[in-house]
Structure formats: C-alpha cells, structure tokens
Amino acid sequence: xxxxxxxxxxxxxxxxxxxxxxxxxxxxxxxxxxxxLPLLExxxxxxxxxxxxxxxxxxxxxxxxxxxxxxxxxxxxxxAIRDIFVFSPMLxxxxxxxxxxxxxxxxxxxxxxxxLPGDALYPVKRVAExxxxxxxxxAAGKARLHVIFADRRTKELACFVEPGRPLDSGLLIDMLNQxxxxxxxxxxxxxxxxxxxxxxxxxxxxxxxxxxxxxxxHAGEPDRERFxxxxxxxxxQSECIExxxxxxxxxxxxRPCGAPQTRAY
Amino acid sequence: xxxxxxRDELADLVRRGKEDDEAALERLSIYVYSHVYAFMYYRVAxxxxxxxxxxxxxxxxxxxxxxxxxxxNAWMYRIARNRLIDFYRRRAxxxxxxxxxxxxxxxTKSEDFSKQIMTREKLRQGMEQLxxxxxxxxxxxxxxxxxxxxxxEILGRSVGAVKVLQFRALRALREYFSGRGHAEKN
Numbered sequence: 001x002x003x004x005x006x007x008x009x010x011x012x013x014x015x016x017x018x019x020x021x022x023x024x025x026x027x028x029x030x031x032x033x034x035x036x037l038p039l040l041e042x043x044x045x046x047x048x049x050x051x052x053x054x055x056x057x058x059x060x061x062x063x064x065x066x067x068x069x070x071x072x073x074x075x076x077x078x079x080a081i082r083d084i085f086v087f088s089p090m091l092x093x094x095x096x097x098x099x100x101x102x103x104x105x106x107x108x109x110x111x112x113x114x115x116l117p118g119d120a121l122y123p124v125k126r127v128a129e130x131x132x133x134x135x136x137x138x139a140a141g142k143a144r145l146h147v148i149f150a151d152r153r154t155k156e157l158a159c160f161v162e163p164g165r166p167l168d169s170g171l172l173i174d175m176l177n178q179x180x181x182x183x184x185x186x187x188x189x190x191x192x193x194x195x196x197x198x199x200x201x202x203x204x205x206x207x208x209x210x211x212x213x214x215x216x217x218h219a220g221e222p223d224r225e226r227f228x229x230x231x232x233x234x235x236x237q238s239e240c241i242e243x244x245x246x247x248x249x250x251x252x253x254x255r256p257c258g259a260p261q262t263r264a265y
Numbered sequence: 266x267x268x269x270x271x272r273d274e275l276a277d278l279v280r281r282g283k284e285d286d287e288a289a290l291e292r293l294s295i296y297v298y299s300h301v302y303a304f305m306y307y308r309v310a311x312x313x314x315x316x317x318x319x320x321x322x323x324x325x326x327x328x329x330x331x332x333x334x335x336x337x338n339a340w341m342y343r344i345a346r347n348r349l350i351d352f353y354r355r356r357a358x359x360x361x362x363x364x365x366x367x368x369x370x371x372x373t374k375s376e377d378f379s380k381q382i383m384t385r386e387k388l389r390q391g392m393e394q395l396x397x398x399x400x401x402x403x404x405x406x407x408x409x410x411x412x413x414x415x416x417x418e419i420l421g422r423s424v425g426a427v428k429v430l431q432f433r434a435l436r437a438l439r440e441y442f443s444g445r446g447h448a449e450k451n
Contacts (some may be wrong), residue, residue: 006432010413013431039435042442045383046407052306052385054319059298062320066294066327067287073328074285 005032012036013043116159117171140193143185147200150178154208161215167223176233179205183240194244202241209234270296279337282330290327297323300338301345303408307389307400308349322348338411339419342401387442394441399434402427 015022026033109128112121153175186197216227281289301322305315322345405411417424
C-alpha cells in the first residue's frame with residue numbers, strides 16, 4: 001500500500017531534525033520528490049528562525065501583575081465569609097433572628113427547670129422533657145430519664161402537699177407512672193447497667209412512700225382514699241424493686257412490673 | 266512539550282500554583298508568557314499588541330488556574346486563541362471592516378523562493394494565507410518544538426490530522442513565497 005505524502009513529509013522532517021541525509025529517502029519516493037524537496041527546504045528555513053523572545057521588562061511587569069492578582073484572590077478568599085454578611089444584610093438579619101430565637105428558647109428552658117404545676121413556664125418544662133426523651137435512643141438512657149422524671153414529680157408533689165390544699169391527682173398519677181416506667185425499662189437492661197439505676201429508683205420509691213404516708217395523715221376524706229391507693233401502688237413497686245435487687249431470692253411471687261398501665265411519653 | 270520545562274515539572278508547577286505557591290506562580294507566569302508570546306508574535310503585526318495580548322493571557326491563566334482541568338498547554342493555548350479571536354473581532358468592529366478585508370502585505374516574489382532569506386516578519390506575513398489550524402501547527406511544531414502527539418493533544422485533533430495540516434500549511438506557504446497564487450485552505 002502506497003504511503004500518503006503527508007506521512008512521508010512528516011518522516012522526512014523527523015529525519016532532518018535528527019540530522020540525517022534525506023537525499024536517498026527522497027529518491028525512494030520518486031513520484032513525490034519534486035513536491036517534497038521545496039517543502040523540506042521551507043521547513044529548514046522556518047526551523048532556522050530563532051524563537052521570538054519577549055522583552056524581559058514586559059515579562060517581569062506581567063509577573064508582578066500576576067502575583068498581585070494571586071494575592072488579591074487569596075485575600076478575597078479570606079474575607080469571603082465576612083463579605084457574605086457585608087453584602088447581604090438580609091442574611092445578617094436572618095442569622096441574628098435565628099441566634100436570638102435559639103438563645104430565647106434556651107433561656108426559657110433553663111428558667112422553666114424549677115417551675116411547678118400552675119406556673120406559666122411549667123408546660124415548657126414538660127415539653128422540654130418530652131423532647132429530651134424523644135431524642136434519647138438507648139434503653140439505659142430512657143430508663144435513666146424515667147428515674148429523673150419520677151424524682152422531679154415527687155419533689156413537685158411535695159410542694160403541694162399542705163394541710164387544706166386539694167390534691168393534684170394528675171401529678172400523683174404522673175409520679176407513679178414515671179416510677180413504673182423506670183422499673184419496666186430497668187428490667188430490660190443487663191445487670192451492670194441496671195445496678196445503679198435500681199439503687200436510684202429504690203431511693204425515689206422510699207421518698208415517695210414517706211411523702212404519701214405523711215400526706216395521708218393531713219389529707220381530707222376524699223383525698224385520703226387516693227393517697228391509700230397510691231401507697232398500695234407504691235408498695236407494689238417496692239416489691240418489684242426488691243426482687244430486682246435480689247434476683248436469687250426464694251420469693252417466686254414476683255411478677256414483671258414492666259407493662260405500663262397508664263400513658264407514657 | 267516546550268524545551269524549557271519538562272512535562273513533570275509543568276505538572277508540578279500547575280499543582281503548586283493551584284495551592285497559591287508564589288514561587289510556582291512566578292515560574293508559571295514566565296512559562297506562559299514565553300510560549301504565548303511566540304504564539305501571538307506570528308498572529309499580530311504590532312509588537313505592542315503582541316505584548317498586551319500575551320500579558321492578558323498570562324493574567325487569565327493565573328486567575329482561572331484553580332478551575333483548570335486536563336492538559337495545561339491545551340488549556341493555555343485555547344485561552345490565547347480565544348483572546349486573539351476577540352482582539353480581531355473588536356478591531357474589525359472598530360474599523361468597520363471585516364477580517365477578510367484587511368489588506369495583506371505583499372512580499373517581493375521570486376521564482377526561486379529557496380534563495381530568499383526567511384525572516385520572522387516574512388513568515389508572519391506568509392501565515393496570513395493559512396487557516397487557523399494550519400497556523401497553530403506551524404507555530405506549535407516548528408517554532409515551539411512540540412511533537413506531533415502533543416500538537417494533536419493541544420488542538421484536540423488526531424496525529425494523522427496534524428500531519429495533513431502540516432503538509433497543507435507548508436504547501437500553502439511555499440506557493441505564497443514562490444508567487445504561484447493563493448494558498449489552499451482545508
């Protein structure tokens with residue numbers, strides 16, 4: 001197959017670059033020789049030209065401009081975040097609003113920590129507890145929260161147990177429910193995780209019993225019955241806790257206390 | 266690849282330049298200037314225009330370096346080529362004449378062109394007869410010393426196409442210098 005003239009020319013140019021004598025090769029391509037010779041002559045003339053050299057001063061002036069440009073870009077990058085706020089007042093207002101709302105929410109939650117039923121901030125305290133509970137995903141954490149909430153309800157109830165003051169039965173139910181839920185969750189844990197929580201819920205249960213016994217003595221007739229029921233429930237929970245504390249006990253009458261009977265979070 | 270900086274050195278300069286290494290940016294600016302200057306030299310008549318255009322291309326390269334991907338030389342010459350097209354377009358609009366109407370300077374023609382002394386100025390005038398791709402092949406291969414595969418990479422063409430462009434460019438120049446009429450354009 002005959003070689004194309006452009007391939008032959010390219011090969012001859014490569015030979016010229018390597019300093020080879022191309023006369024013989026040209027004769028090999030007799031048909032193209034007359035056309036290729038002047039092209040090679042022209043190539044040699046172009047190749048013989050020196051490369052145009054730029055003026056050094058112009059080169060250095062451009063290099064300085066390029067350096068300044070690069071520096072400007074670096075500075076611009078550093079201040080890019082600041083520029084977002086400088087040139088976007090709307091973003092500043094939005095960010096400030098979000099920060100203020102978050103601060104206000106956090107302050108309100110902190111202030112609500114010591115609130116009691118009937119206070120303006122008490123609903124905030126309960127909502128914060130629900131949020132905290134829903135954000136807890138492990139069994140031990142949930143059990144710990146039930147113990148904490150049961151303890152809080154006990155303290156809140158203690159503030160309301162005064163002679164002549166009507167009983168807040170909702171608070172009483174909440175207190176018992178939290179204790180029951182704490183026991184139910186602790187029963188699901190392994191021994192190591194449960195030991196400390198059992199001790200905490202046992203202490204809470206003893207405090208509840210003492211509080212209820214004291215309240216019953218000063219309560220009026222309708223509330224006295226409610227306190228008696230609550231004391232019975234509390235004693236059942238005590239038995240459950242004792243069983244958990246002594247799992248090898250000979251008393252086989254223990255039944256799981258876990259199933260919650262009233263509403264849970 | 267240019268004779269002054271190897272392919273690996275250039276890749277290293279580009280990488281460091283992207284990381285804002287000042288020394289690398291300085292060397293890269295000089296590299297771009299020297300290569301683009303030769304490219305511009307044979308494309309514009311006025312030396313001031315050559316320097317101005319080259320300087321603008323260097324700044325564009327430094328400015329856009331972080332966005333550069335792929336073959337650096339191909340990218341650099343693409344910027345140079347676009348800037349040159351823009352230069353001619355604006356100049357044509359200003360003088361309200363089309364590119365084809367720009368009068369070409371004629372050489373004293375000789376039957377035996379090989380006896381003529383080739384100068385850069387004569388070559389520049391001769392290159393006005395060529396197509397855009399033919400001019401780039403002459404500059405990149407004969408002036409800058411790139412190999413066929415490198416020229417092909419820069420132009421985005423095959424090596425075979427580069428050989429064809431090279432042949433046609435030389436034939437067109439020969440016809441121009443020997444006064445045999447207008448060059449063939451592909």
